[in-house]
Amino acid sequence: MNTELKSKLGKLALIRSKPFCYTCYQECPTGVCNKCHSDDLMRVTENGCEYGLDWIVEKILQTELSAVNLSDAFEESVRSTFESETVTVGWMTFDAITVMKDQDPISWRCAQSEYESLEESEGNIFTLDNGSTYYWTHEVEALVEDLD
Numbered sequence: 001m002n003t004e005l006k007s008k009l010g011k012l013a014l015i016r017s018k019p020f021c022y023t024c025y026q027e028c029p030t031g032v033c034n035k036c037h038s039d040d041l042m043r044v045t046e047n048g049c050e051y052g053l054d055w056i057v058e059k060i061l062q063t064e065l066s067a068v069n070l071s072d073a074f075e076e077s078v079r080s081t082f083e084s085e086t087v088t089v090g091w092m093t094f095d096a097i098t099v100m101k102d103q104d105p106i107s108w109r110c111a112q113s114e115y116e117s118l119e120e121s122e123g124n125i126f127t128l129d130n131g132s133t134y135y136w137t138h139e140v141e142a143l144v145e146d147l148d
């Protein structure tokens with residue numbers, strides 16, 4: 001797991017939100033509520049208020065990036081390897097990708113899941129929800145590149 005990138009995203013979420021006292025229902029820019037003196041504060045953005053930063057990070061990624069379509073990405077990767085291969089049957093010519101997908105969808109799915117594991121272990125794709133949604137790591141890094 002890319003902990004450095006995660007902590008940078010946490011910083012970004014801090015910058016994009018403000019401390020908020022839910023009891024007094026007001027922003028508390030200093031980090032302490034000036035009415036009730038609580039420092040147990042939520043974070044507020046234009047999307048609402050909640051404890052923690054993860055929800056802000058998730059919203060930023062959802063809003064500003066496109067989730068990786070792994071099925072398309074896998075197909076593209078296979079295509080780049082077998083691009084020129086075609087299969088001729090009788091008078092018909094098919095491209096290799098179409099034939100592989102149609103003739104052995106199970107093998108295709110296995111290869112796709114191996115591709116996903118490899119992309120994740122190499123850090124090319126990034127997830128905050130255990131793989132329900134992936135983003136390209138380089139795009140996530142671009143969001144936080146001006147922070148240090």
Ligand SMILES: [Zn+2]
Nearest residue numbers: 021024033036
């Ligand atoms: Zn308060």
